[in-house]
Amino acid sequence: xxxxxxxxxxxxxxxxxxxxxxxxxxxxxxxxxxxxxxxxxxxxxxxxxxxxxxxxxxxxxxxxxxxxxxxxxxxxxxxxxxxxxxxxxxxxxxxxxxxxxxxxxxxxxxxxxxxxxxxxxxxxxxxxxxxxxxxxxxxxxxxxxxxxxxxxxxxxxxxxxxxxxxxxxxxxxxxxxxxxxxxxxxxxxxxxxxxxxxxxxxxxxxxxxxxxxxxxxxxxxxxxxxxxxxxxxxxxxxxxxxxxxxxxxxxxxxxxxxxxxxxxxxxxxxxxxxxxxxxxxxxxxxxxxxxxxxxxxxxxxxxxxxxxxxxxxxxxxxxxxxxxxxxxxxxxxxxxxxxxxxxxxxxxxxxxxxxxxxxxxxxxxxxxxxxxxxxxxxxxxxxxxxxxxxxxxxxxxxxxxxxxxxxxxxxxxxxxxxxxxxxxxxxxxxxxxxxxxxxxxxxxxxxxxxxxxxxxxxxxxxxxxxxxxxxxxxxxxxxxxxxxxxxxxxxxxxxxxxxxxxxxxxxxxxxxxxxxxxxxxxxxxxxxxxxxxxxxxxxxxxxxxxxxxxxxxxxxxxxxxxxxxxxxxxxxxxxxxxxxxxxxxxxxxxxxxxxxxxxxxxxxxxxxxxxxxxxxxxxxxxxxxxxxxxxxxxxxxxxxxxxxxxxxxxxxxxxx
Ligand code: ADP
Ligand code: MG
Numbered sequence: 001x002x003x004x005x006x007x008x009x010x011x012x013x014x015x016x017x018x019x020x021x022x023x024x025x026x027x028x029x030x031x032x033x034x035x036x037x038x039x040x041x042x043x044x045x046x047x048x049x050x051x052x053x054x055x056x057x058x059x060x061x062x063x064x065x066x067x068x069x070x071x072x073x074x075x076x077x078x079x080x081x082x083x084x085x086x087x088x089x090x091x092x093x094x095x096x097x098x099x100x101x102x103x104x105x106x107x108x109x110x111x112x113x114x115x116x117x118x119x120x121x122x123x124x125x126x127x128x129x130x131x132x133x134x135x136x137x138x139x140x141x142x143x144x145x146x147x148x149x150x151x152x153x154x155x156x157x158x159x160x161x162x163x164x165x166x167x168x169x170x171x172x173x174x175x176x177x178x179x180x181x182x183x184x185x186x187x188x189x190x191x192x193x194x195x196x197x198x199x200x201x202x203x204x205x206x207x208x209x210x211x212x213x214x215x216x217x218x219x220x221x222x223x224x225x226x227x228x229x230x231x232x233x234x235x236x237x238x239x240x241x242x243x244x245x246x247x248x249x250x251x252x253x254x255x256x257x258x259x260x261x262x263x264x265x266x267x268x269x270x271x272x273x274x275x276x277x278x279x280x281x282x283x284x285x286x287x288x289x290x291x292x293x294x295x296x297x298x299x300x301x302x303x304x305x306x307x308x309x310x311x312x313x314x315x316x317x318x319x320x321x322x323x324x325x326x327x328x329x330x331x332x333x334x335x336x337x338x339x340x341x342x343x344x345x346x347x348x349x350x351x352x353x354x355x356x357x358x359x360x361x362x363x364x365x366x367x368x369x370x371x372x373x374x375x376x377x378x379x380x381x382x383x384x385x386x387x388x389x390x391x392x393x394x395x396x397x398x399x400x401x402x403x404x405x406x407x408x409x410x411x412x413x414x415x416x417x418x419x420x421x422x423x424x425x426x427x428x429x430x431x432x433x434x435x436x437x438x439x440x441x442x443x444x445x446x447x448x449x450x451x452x453x454x455x456x457x458x459x460x461x462x463x464x465x466x467x468x469x470x471x472x473x474x475x476x477x478x479x480x481x482x483x484x485x486x487x488x489x490x491x492x493x494x495x496x497x498x499x500x501x502x503x504x505x506x507x508x509x510x511x512x513x514x515x516x517x518x519x520x521x522x523x524x525x526x527x528x529x530x531x532x533x534x535x536x537x538x539x540x541x542x543x544x545x546x547x548x549x550x551x552x553x554x555x556x557x558x559x560x561x562x563x564x565x566x567x568x569x570x571x572x573x574x575x576x577x578x579x580x581x582x583x584x585x586x587x588x589x590x591x592x593x594x595x596x597x598x599x600x601x602x603x604x605x606x607x608x609x610x611x612x613x614x615x616x617x618x619x620x621x622x623x624x625x626x627x628x629x630x631x632x633x634x635x636x637x638x639x640x641x642x643x644x645x646x647x648x649x650x651x652x653x654x655x656x
Pocket of ligand 2: 401
């Protein structure tokens with residue numbers, strides 16, 4: 001329960017609270033809870049105030065249970081008539097109350113794991129309850145499968161909308177097991193006043209917050225939400241518009257990308273481009289020729305061949321004497337891209353350079369020196385590229401792969417190393433149109449939809465955890481047929497923890513030739529493991545999500561994801577994109593606990609559809625998380641529902 005860790009000694013009087021006060025001023029928030037809240041991005045009272053519920057459900061106030069309300073949320077008042085408690089397997093308990101409503105009709109409510117309620121609510125107690133009205137046999141329940149929520153004693157009885165707070169990552173206790181928390185904000189909004197201070201004077205009036213957390217009716221809530229949504233949209237587009245103006249005002253490098261050059265570039269690639277790649281390339285070359293610096297987003301599902309397009313664009317820029325920086329999220333990916341492209345460009349005058357944190361300082365300095373003096377440099381690198389000590393003589397194109405792994409400030413750090421360079425960002429997580437508009441309102445979007453010939457989508461099959469022996473048989477079969485196998489686990493688990501790669505390797509090493517990669521191993525070791533796997537010295541590569549991006553081993557045919565429920569839709573989709581890259585068809589086995597995300601990935605291969613599903617499941621807020629977008633998280637604005645509002649605000653901001 002959230003009250004654990006309460007630290008009464010440090011509780012200050014509410015009159016000294018400000019919007020910037022730490023959450024520990026709240027009764028019941030001690031260091032433990034504060035840490036959890038901080039992990040969810042909540043540190044101050046302001047954060048908590050602005051942590052709006054994601055959904056609202058209308059609630060009916062009833063005198064007694066009625067048949068036509070079954071399945072909806074209701075509020076019922078009643079007097080406790082009798083109590084029964086029972087212990088369930090696994091040290092769980094259930095307390096069932098029988099209430100009499102005002103007209104005498106009985107109804108029940110069942111509470112899990114709150115045995116103390118029996119003592120707290122003896123027969124005769126009057127309580128208000130909110131919950132889903134259900135029928136079980138001849139009994140009516142106010143909350144059975146869905147938990148009933150006892151009303152707080154000081155509740156205003158007029159509210160007819162229940163906010164549903166967002167689940168926090170895997171810990172859903174905010175909304176589930178600690179209903180008191182859900183309401184505490186609303187109560188505090190009502191009964192305490194934050195003293196204005198220098199930082200809080202920008203906060204809207206508290207009535208608006210109240211209407212967000214404890215709306216009295218749908219219309220009041222929608223008015224308040226629109227207020228916050230418009231504020232957010234204006235802030236968002238002001239930033240986007242500023243970036244757009246800055247970019248188009250600059251004179252980019254106008255590149256002549258004539259037909260002979262395009263032919264020469266195509267000849268350098270080891271394959272003929274697909275029709276989609278051709279179109280994308282033509283569009284991007286068009287931007288290079290334009291008067292302003294290019295700002296483009298190249299999006300396409302895993303395996304649609306974005307790298308080849310980006311490299312072709314890079315070659316055009318290199319041919320005209322500019323330097324190119326290619327930013328990748330992991331060292332493995334950067335190294336792999338550098339190696340592949342170096343092979344394509346063998347015998348040309350382009351110098352392919354790899355710059356990662358794994359190099360020694362002296363090596364990095366030597367590279368820095370070369371970049372500063374200039375040349376036909378195509379640099380692949382990780383965050384090490386962003387370091388202040390890296391400078392370019394004439395950086396003309398910045399390519400950012402897997403853009404969602406970087407924040408806006410990181411992308412900007414690289415862009416600012418050049419004088420108005422062209423920018424190409426790439427994403428394998430297709431972005432629904434509405435989100436593209438908000439995240440990349442200032443970029444031109446180019447999309448790859450088809451795949452290179454022979455690359456078939458990889459089906460995903462779900463197997464419950466208890467069918468692990470069958471997974472083992474599938475691994476053995478894949479190897480027997482000459483394929484290789486990835487096994488991905490959600491954690492490192494160096495202490496042998498369950499669900500960790502270390503333990504997984506111990507299990508699998510007894511039967512297969514295995515290698516291990518995770519983020520805590522030195523790069524050289526990781527690369528050695530991947531190289532051994534690519535050569536076929538080992539058959540099974542066990543890793544964390546470092547395997548998610550970019551790894552290209554054509555012989556790999558099977559991807560096993562353990563504890564698949566702990567991965568996001570985007571991650572699962574990326575992971576299955578790692579197999580079936582060669583002649584043989586790939587298969588992905590998702591092992592774990594069934595769930596929406598696992599089901600979505602098993603159902604469809606279409607990255608766009610998955611992105612929409614992801615959006616619906618998670619809400620846009622998380623997709624747009626600060627780390628990703630650099631914009632403050634959208635709290636009230638819903639880029640899907642509020643598309644109309646977004647477009648209007650964008651037009652208004654542009655005309656300003
Ligand atoms: P993405 O980054 O979009 O996931 P990649 O650029 O890594 O995809 O390409 C996936 C694989 O397909 C790579 O092995 C690449 O060499 C190959 N590939 C890309 N374009 C083509 C093409 N036109 N024909 C054949 N193979 C291609
Ligand atoms: Mg890629």
